[in-house]
Amino acid sequence: MIGLVVAAVKRAIFAISLLAVFVLFVGPVAILVVTSIRPASGVYYIWRGTNFTFSNFIDVVHQSQVMQAMWNSFVLSTLATIFSLGITVGSGYMLSRFGGWIQRSWFATIYIFRTVPYISWVLPLYLVNTRLGIYDTMLGLLLPHIAVHVCFFSWLMKGFFDGINPSMEYAALIDGCTRWGAFRRVALPAALPGIAALSILCWLATWNEFLFALILSGQRTPLITSTMAQFVTETGTEWNLMSATAVLAMLPALLVTIFGQKHVIRGLRM
Amino acid sequence: MRNSFRNWSLVNPLKTWVGLQQYKAVFTDPVFLQVVLPNTFILMIVSVTVSLAFGLALASLLNRPFFGRPILRTVILLPLTVAPVITATMMRWSFNDQFGVITTFLSYLGAPDIAWLSDRWPSFSLIILTDIWIWTPWFTIILLAGLQSLPKEPFEAALIDAATPWRTFWQVTVPMLRPVIVVCVLIRSIDAFRTFDQVWILTGGGPARSTEVFSVYAYVEAFVNLDFGRGAAAAGAGAIIMLFVGIGLYKLVNRTIEVSR
Amino acid sequence: MAEVVLRDVVKKYGTVPVVHEVNLDIADGEFMVLVGPSGCGKSTTLRMIAGLETITSGTISIGEKVVNELPPKDRDIAMVFQNYALYQHMTVFDNLAFGLRNRKVPDAEIKAEVARATRMLGLDPLLSRKPFQLSGGQQQRVALGRCIVRRPQLFLFDEPLSNLDAKLRAQMRIELKALRERVPTTSVYVTHDQVEAMTLGDRVVVMKDGWIQQVGTPLEIYNRPATRFVAGFIGAPAMNFIDVELADEQGQLRARAKDFDIGVAPQQADCLRKHGAKGVTMGVRPEHIHLGAAPDGKGSSFSGQVKVTEQLGSELVVGLDAAESTIMASRIAPETDIALHAPAEMWIEQRALHFFDRKNEAAIR
Numbered sequence: 001m002i003g004l005v006v007a008a009v010k011r012a013i014f015a016i017s018l019l020a021v022f023v024l025f026v027g028p029v030a031i032l033v034v035t036s037i038r039p040a041s042g043v044y045y046i047w048r049g050t051n052f053t054f055s056n057f058i059d060v061v062h063q064s065q066v067m068q069a070m071w072n073s074f075v076l077s078t079l080a081t082i083f084s085l086g087i088t089v090g091s092g093y094m095l096s097r098f099g100g101w102i103q104r105s106w107f108a109t110i111y112i113f114r115t116v117p118y119i120s121w122v123l124p125l126y127l128v129n130t131r132l133g134i135y136d137t138m139l140g141l142l143l144p145h146i147a148v149h150v151c152f153f154s155w156l157m158k159g160f161f162d163g164i165n166p167s168m169e170y171a172a173l174i175d176g177c178t179r180w181g182a183f184r185r186v187a188l189p190a191a192l193p194g195i196a197a198l199s200i201l202c203w204l205a206t207w208n209e210f211l212f213a214l215i216l217s218g219q220r221t222p223l224i225t226s227t228m229a230q231f232v233t234e235t236g237t238e239w240n241l242m243s244a245t246a247v248l249a250m251l252p253a254l255l256v257t258i259f260g261q262k263h264v265i266r267g268l269r270m
Numbered sequence: 271m272r273n274s275f276r277n278w279s280l281v282n283p284l285k286t287w288v289g290l291q292q293y294k295a296v297f298t299d300p301v302f303l304q305v306v307l308p309n310t311f312i313l314m315i316v317s318v319t320v321s322l323a324f325g326l327a328l329a330s331l332l333n334r335p336f337f338g339r340p341i342l343r344t345v346i347l348l349p350l351t352v353a354p355v356i357t358a359t360m361m362r363w364s365f366n367d368q369f370g371v372i373t374t375f376l377s378y379l380g381a382p383d384i385a386w387l388s389d390r391w392p393s394f395s396l397i398i399l400t401d402i403w404i405w406t407p408w409f410t411i412i413l414l415a416g417l418q419s420l421p422k423e424p425f426e427a428a429l430i431d432a433a434t435p436w437r438t439f440w441q442v443t444v445p446m447l448r449p450v451i452v453v454c455v456l457i458r459s460i461d462a463f464r465t466f467d468q469v470w471i472l473t474g475g476g477p478a479r480s481t482e483v484f485s486v487y488a489y490v491e492a493f494v495n496l497d498f499g500r501g502a503a504a505a506g507a508g509a510i511i512m513l514f515v516g517i518g519l520y521k522l523v524n525r526t527i528e529v530s531r
Numbered sequence: 532m533a534e535v536v537l538r539d540v541v542k543k544y545g546t547v548p549v550v551h552e553v554n555l556d557i558a559d560g561e562f563m564v565l566v567g568p569s570g571c572g573k574s575t576t577l578r579m580i581a582g583l584e585t586i587t588s589g590t591i592s593i594g595e596k597v598v599n600e601l602p603p604k605d606r607d608i609a610m611v612f613q614n615y616a617l618y619q620h621m622t623v624f625d626n627l628a629f630g631l632r633n634r635k636v637p638d639a640e641i642k643a644e645v646a647r648a649t650r651m652l653g654l655d656p657l658l659s660r661k662p663f664q665l666s667g668g669q670q671q672r673v674a675l676g677r678c679i680v681r682r683p684q685l686f687l688f689d690e691p692l693s694n695l696d697a698k699l700r701a702q703m704r705i706e707l708k709a710l711r712e713r714v715p716t717t718s719v720y721v722t723h724d725q726v727e728a729m730t731l732g733d734r735v736v737v738m739k740d741g742w743i744q745q746v747g748t749p750l751e752i753y754n755r756p757a758t759r760f761v762a763g764f765i766g767a768p769a770m771n772f773i774d775v776e777l778a779d780e781q782g783q784l785r786a787r788a789k790d791f792d793i794g795v796a797p798q799q800a801d802c803l804r805k806h807g808a809k810g811v812t813m814g815v816r817p818e819h820i821h822l823g824a825a826p827d828g829k830g831s832s833f834s835g836q837v838k839v840t841e842q843l844g845s846e847l848v849v850g851l852d853a854a855e856s857t858i859m860a861s862r863i864a865p866e867t868d869i870a871l872h873a874p875a876e877m878w879i880e881q882r883a884l885h886f887f888d889r890k891n892e893a894a895i896r
Contacts, residue, residue, distance in 0.1 A: 018342060025345050028360040031371050118464055119485040120505035123492055208353030210467040225355045229471060239363055246356045257351040261344060423616035426583050431630035432604035445620035
């Protein structure tokens, strides 16, 4: 009898903790979403009154800068992911399969760049970009992102390739493949889950990136993160519009996550 | 790659024409020493420790199948999906003095009024809280993957050895997770040092530069005070500090977990 | 010390049965071995006894107490796992003491028990080391020590020697037997190695596909296998199986296959005639087949081409192409001169024949 009561209590505590976790994680997002669908008058004390409207979204969408920022961010994320992964896959493969001092110094370089804070890159990058005339252009944004992603993801990619048994490639080499062929036909397909996972992470990282966006972009190539920030740092923030922008900024990331999370988890499991 | 070489060659020219004078200025700046550095390290230590603890707890929770587990797993990913900028904005809005949802909720519960965003420590706590909110899921996912790859036999042996769940956790699970924990703490600590987004949005480094962390300091010097040399020097200083901290952390964490057995 | 009784124990995963109605009585102090190929249900059965798997239906009792609902820690058992399952970050001493500490046994007693186990297993120099610093054999001994310290009423072994190399395995078998003399606890031992089963068990249970094929002492299983599977599984080199047709000739029953004509002993002939089938499977162990012509009245011969020879140093094993298969004969003098593809003659001891029904594979006795 006591056993049953204890079991029921344990189950109740478990359920409550689950609920708490759920609320804690969903809470802030929910608050944001609710704010975005309240009209300007109802944005104060958002839980009072039942005025809901999508007018915020309409207003925001009409602001060309926001829409252009969305588009720019999208293009940037996609391009950055494609190019970064292209380099990273090769880099990770090299780090995994080949020894020697070239690899070791490359690895050390990557590690060092990883530890150095972004801010330390951004300042020189700003100078470089202005000097090269690519400040506030897609190219000027693309290159730093690629560099950073290559550093970070090469490490992980190396791990994936470490986990793939090299005997398959040796068999391919014996069967007449070139080193490149062995890579393309044997190692690459095997690493696909890992590559998929990293692509998703890379895309999300670029989409959400703020510091580079803040410093390296301006009026010509606005990005969604920095555009959003502009709403906030002014006094007298229009919270309803701002949260509508935020929800818009959040949506693609959410979609990518929901559809990609299975791949990410499976890929990382390697 | 191209870019990284460019960076390297640029930090040097900056150093040479401005000289070490700027570095000296940075290191003797009282704001830097008494506010920025301590802030950054406090943020680093508290955020990583608490995220680790919550992450471990959550990962253990998620390790056994239960009704609604897939939903919870997706929900957990939310903080990671949402840009830190957006999260910081949400937090700033929720804790708004007059209209914030949470502020109002707290006053319903009878909690004293705290000026969340206009005093140093409350706003700094908010920054730390936001950081924890964002990064706990990161720990959770990685620790969960780690947990699921553990062999089950030692746990069965522990069952037969009449170990309580608490003991099993501390004496069997955690030691086996040590490598994963070390790596996570290391990576996350280094990243925590670099935090910028949340701080900038939540407080802008205020009030009166009291919540600045390292990255914000460099940014403020470079783009607000337009003292580029100082900003760059700060950035360079941070890079050097991080190198040492990174190495030191690695050794410390490794030894601590070894000893705590 | 206690008897273990399994009654109609069934285990299903969902609707898929992996263990069918197992009935087993293990006497107090008996060393029972469960043997069989992978997937036959032996480990699952052991884990049900341990409490690590739930029982779909049926009862398991340890020491006259039904334990179906008891968690592992309350069943007074100890278990040795295939990959040792030692606590890698504790010293050997702590590994041994863990179970006792959890049960709030006073420190002095813990020390005494650990000392006793250490002495028995020669673990003294290893006490302050951690498992990852030990060799496989040493780790296995620590796992054994973990069992002994608690003086449980039942020992369970889940393929403990499978991770060791052949030489170490042979050594550990001897050590296990020595240990058993000093600690004669009731034991259930699971393995896929029939040599371990034969050498270690008081009685052996042969399992296949979740069914018990036969229970008996090693010699019973060896000499009177109940099914074709048991006959082929136990004993190395494996028993030869030949599909034969029975024919009555002048009062004598003869077993026939292509170029193969063997006489059957009268008692067996009676059983076979009573059974009635004309086509049966005949089994004969290689050690009962000898090179050369049959001495009068002792058996029957057959001949064929030598297909394979295996020189073991202590004996020669020769395979002859006959009766549409390769018939292996063992224990031939190692210096015997015999060449591949050469014709040779062999004879079978008549009393060593086994017969199995072709359809249900049961032995015909």
